[in-house]
Amino acid sequence: MKTGFRLVAALCAGLILAGCWDGIVLTGLELVTAAAFDAAPAGAMRVTLSIVLPASLQSPTGGGTGASTNSPATATVSAEGGTLEEAVSALALQLPGHIFWGHTRVILIGAGLATRGIAPVVDFLMRSRATRLSTDMVVTRGLAASVLTASPAYRTPGSDALFDALRRRFVARAPVYEVAQSLVTPTSGILIPEVEVSQPSPPAGGPSGGGGSGTTGSSTTPTGFAVAGAGAFQGGRLRDWLTQSQVRGALWLLGRTLESVVRLDAPNGVVVSVKLTGARFNRDAIRLPGGEAAIQVQVDAQDALTQVDAGSPPLGSAKYLLLLSHLLDTRIRQQADAALSLARTDGVDFLGFGRLMAEYQPVFWQRVHTDWPATFPEVPVVLQVRSHVRTTGNLVNLP
Amino acid sequence: MREDWGLTPYQTAMLTLALVGGTSVIVLPSILAAYAGQTAWLSALLPLPAGLLPLLIWRDLDRRLPGLTLLEQARAVLGPAGSIPVGAGLIALFASVCPAILRQFADLISAEALPRTPEIVVLGLMMVVPLYGVRQGPEVVARLAEILVPLAVGALVILGSAGLKDVVFNHLRPFMAQGPGPVLQGSLEAAAWYAETALLTLLLPFHGYGRRLAITGAVAGLLIAAGLTAVTTAWTVAVLGPLAGRVTFPIFQVTRVTSVAKFLTHLDSMLVVAWVAAGFVKTAVWFYALCTAVAATVGLRDYRPLTVPLAGLVVVGAMTWWASSAQLTGWVFHDWVFWGLSLELGIPAAVWIGALVRAKAPRAGRVTAP
Numbered sequence: 001m002k003t004g005f006r007l008v009a010a011l012c013a014g015l016i017l018a019g020c021w022d023g024i025v026l027t028g029l030e031l032v033t034a035a036a037f038d039a040a041p042a043g044a045m046r047v048t049l050s051i052v053l054p055a056s057l058q059s060p061t062g063g064g065t066g067a068s069t070n071s072p073a074t075a076t077v078s079a080e081g082g083t084l085e086e087a088v089s090a091l092a093l094q095l096p097g098h099i100f101w102g103h104t105r106v107i108l109i110g111a112g113l114a115t116r117g118i119a120p121v122v123d124f125l126m127r128s129r130a131t132r133l134s135t136d137m138v139v140t141r142g143l144a145a146s147v148l149t150a151s152p153a154y155r156t157p158g159s160d161a162l163f164d165a166l167r168r169r170f171v172a173r174a175p176v177y178e179v180a181q182s183l184v185t186p187t188s189g190i191l192i193p194e195v196e197v198s199q200p201s202p203p204a205g206g207p208s209g210g211g212g213s214g215t216t217g218s219s220t221t222p223t224g225f226a227v228a229g230a231g232a233f234q235g236g237r238l239r240d241w242l243t244q245s246q247v248r249g250a251l252w253l254l255g256r257t258l259e260s261v262v263r264l265d266a267p268n269g270v271v272v273s274v275k276l277t278g279a280r281f282n283r284d285a286i287r288l289p290g291g292e293a294a295i296q297v298q299v300d301a302q303d304a305l306t307q308v309d310a311g312s313p314p315l316g317s318a319k320y321l322l323l324l325s326h327l328l329d330t331r332i333r334q335q336a337d338a339a340l341s342l343a344r345t346d347g348v349d350f351l352g353f354g355r356l357m358a359e360y361q362p363v364f365w366q367r368v369h370t371d372w373p374a375t376f377p378e379v380p381v382v383l384q385v386r387s388h389v390r391t392t393g394n395l396v397n398l399p
Numbered sequence: 400m401r402e403d404w405g406l407t408p409y410q411t412a413m414l415t416l417a418l419v420g421g422t423s424v425i426v427l428p429s430i431l432a433a434y435a436g437q438t439a440w441l442s443a444l445l446p447l448p449a450g451l452l453p454l455l456i457w458r459d460l461d462r463r464l465p466g467l468t469l470l471e472q473a474r475a476v477l478g479p480a481g482s483i484p485v486g487a488g489l490i491a492l493f494a495s496v497c498p499a500i501l502r503q504f505a506d507l508i509s510a511e512a513l514p515r516t517p518e519i520v521v522l523g524l525m526m527v528v529p530l531y532g533v534r535q536g537p538e539v540v541a542r543l544a545e546i547l548v549p550l551a552v553g554a555l556v557i558l559g560s561a562g563l564k565d566v567v568f569n570h571l572r573p574f575m576a577q578g579p580g581p582v583l584q585g586s587l588e589a590a591a592w593y594a595e596t597a598l599l600t601l602l603l604p605f606h607g608y609g610r611r612l613a614i615t616g617a618v619a620g621l622l623i624a625a626g627l628t629a630v631t632t633a634w635t636v637a638v639l640g641p642l643a644g645r646v647t648f649p650i651f652q653v654t655r656v657t658s659v660a661k662f663l664t665h666l667d668s669m670l671v672v673a674w675v676a677a678g679f680v681k682t683a684v685w686f687y688a689l690c691t692a693v694a695a696t697v698g699l700r701d702y703r704p705l706t707v708p709l710a711g712l713v714v715v716g717a718m719t720w721w722a723s724s725a726q727l728t729g730w731v732f733h734d735w736v737f738w739g740l741s742l743e744l745g746i747p748a749a750v751w752i753g754a755l756v757r758a759k760a761p762r763a764g765r766v767t768a769p
Contacts, residue, residue, distance in 0.1 A: 102665060126642075126646075129510065129511065129514060131655075132655055132656075132658070132664055132665070133652065133655040133656045134565075134655075134656050134657075134658060134664075175656070177638075177639060177642065177652075177656055180642055181639070181640045181641055181642050184640075184641040184642055184645065185641050355569075358573065358576070359569060359572040359573050360572075360573070362573050362576050
């Protein structure tokens with residue numbers, strides 16, 4: 001009898017501890033796949049959520065996870081509030097279930113809110129129990145909500161398409177916790193990738209827009225999106241925009257690898273494309289011979305020649321590959337200089353140089369850290385690049 | 400009441416690990432990072448002597464008064480009247496810390512797993528296992544430790560391995576950027592945790608394989624706990640960088656970053672389950688200490704009749720003494736270090752000095768506690 005009572009008590013305790021107290025069943029959850037935050041008039045905020053419609057995710061034959069072609073995989077809901085939490089509360093009134101942030105894959109910030117400041121969004125995401133801190137943040141030039149209404153033909157839901165695009169190593173990424181780190185140290189900035197909406201392609205017969213990301217479509221509804229460049233943030237506020245080329249330059253200086261293809265114009269009308277296959281970086285803060293504190297970045301890049309666009313280069317010659325390597329050095333320098341120039345002009349240290357100074361030149365840092373945005377543009381940067389075009393793929397040359 | 404079983408060295412090590420590491424791993428990293436920033440991990444290693452001191456004191460006391468708990472030694476050394484302040488000091492320590500530990504684990508569960516469950520329910524259920532274990536005797540608590548603690552440590556190691564890709568070693572530099580001051584300040588906080596080995600003076604007399612192996616087990620447990628705390632602190636700082644000192648339960652925030660192949664996410668729930676299991680052991684040890692201290696001080700031969708009412712008081716204390724988690728954090732941050740250190744080190748030291756002065760040791764054979 002006593003043992004039976006204990007067993008029942010233990011089972012009851014187990015049930016409650018397992019969350020059956022005020023538990024929410026799975027079907028009662030509104031699964032958020034992406035969230036867009038925009039500025040609204042009078043300092044208010046608009047929150048738009050992309051909510052999964054589980055029934056639409058099942059394939060018509062059943063058992064699969066491919067999207068149905070007839071119905072959208074997600075629904076978009078939007079609400080406005082004086083604060084972010086008020087907007088979310090207003091959203092909760094529109095939805096039958098409990099908003100669940102645990103599956104949010106992308107956070108989008110509109111330009112208006114980015115200029116006003118993203119600290120409340122980061123605060124909300126960090127404080128929330130369910131959100132993943134590794135969730136990617138992106139910024140848009142227009143309304144962030146417009147990205148959620150885009151319906152790419154190649155992948156549904158659209159947030160998955162965006163998430164997969166960010167996962168590939170072609171773009172810089174800004175997870176929530178790294179953005180939060182930049183808020184803690186106001187002297188350092190951060191790059192948040194920019195997403196731009198693709199409008200429908202022109203009717204049949206028009207130019208195909210080679211290299212673009214647009215897909216076929218017949219209405220004015222955005223048909224997709226592409227990661228374009230990045231927004232440079234400091235103190236949680238958007239300060240400037242970077243082109244994709246400037247982002248690549250910034251990533252060289254940040255010491256991050258980014259898969260990218262570079263076009264090289266070689267002598268005798270030769271045009272080739274080389275692709276980065278790997279890189280090693282060394283970032284340091286040093287003292288120049290005159291005693292001046294400087295930033296030193298060493299890049300050791302390995303590349304593969306992936307295409308010959310024009311001319312007939314002697315790719316069997318090691319000397320010629322060395323020439324291409326030197327040309328690539330120059331291109332990397334140009335990209336890095338463009339990013340550095342922008343950072344200096346804006347006085348935004350999205351290159352993490354302040355952090356380097358704090359690490360390697362603490363005495364200098366103690367002297368300048370309170371006035372770093374003004375000091376940073378004056379700090380010399382020593383960039384050393386060594387590229388190696390190591391392979392030409394499966395083909396040496398065509399006549 | 401004497402027990403007829405003997406504590407194995409492995410059980411001693413696991414008990415010590417749960418006692419010290421049970422909360423130090425989940426709470427200390429943010430406190431240390433707030434003080435010492437990039438060098439916080441060093442603050443977790445420097446105060447090891449504070450954990451060794453009570454063990455050394457116990458070793459010498461046990462040589463003079465073998466087989467007695469600290470309270471029994473106090474009675475033998477200081478006499479019945481002299482042992483009352485010792486008992487009162489220990490009761491004050493245990494009665495204040497027991498609810499704090501329970502509340503920390505309840506806050507963890509509320510924050511990470513059961514935000515909608517009423518706090519009183521979480522606190523009550525968190526007390527059920529320690530209450531049951533303590534009523535069954537210290538052997539059950541020791542066996543609980545040898546089963547649950549390796550699981551908790553294993554979960555931490557697995558998650559740490561999965562999160563290695565998120566580690567940025569540059570976040571650990573520069574070394575001692577602000578000088579030794581903040582590192583030493585952080586060490587003082589950690590010292591109060593490590594000195595919790597003083598509670599072992601109530602358990603180590605039950606050793607079953609000799610004093611030397613008992614001490615070896617306790618020291619091993621302490622070293623593992625300090626090592627885990629240091630590694631966890633370094634891991635937290637290396638992933639969260641300047642955020643490390645600003646988050647609650649930092650190790651769980653780190654696991655919110657971690658994923659396996661971008662597919663297996665929300666691994667924090669796994670760690671909560673494992674670490675709450677270790678929390679049961681820590682709460683049980685403190686609760687056992689509270690019950691035996693009260694029983695010895697008021698002259699009861701068996702502490703078991705006290706367990707249910709004291710468990711109720713601990714739950715009520717955990718519920719009411721701190722109005723918010725911020726108040727509890729403030730208490731841990733500012734008051735616990737002095738309160739804990741002075742009693743954890745002061746009381747065994749006082750009994751030891753008394754023993755030295757009076758050089759009074761009973762002859763071989765166990766002395767039954769009054």
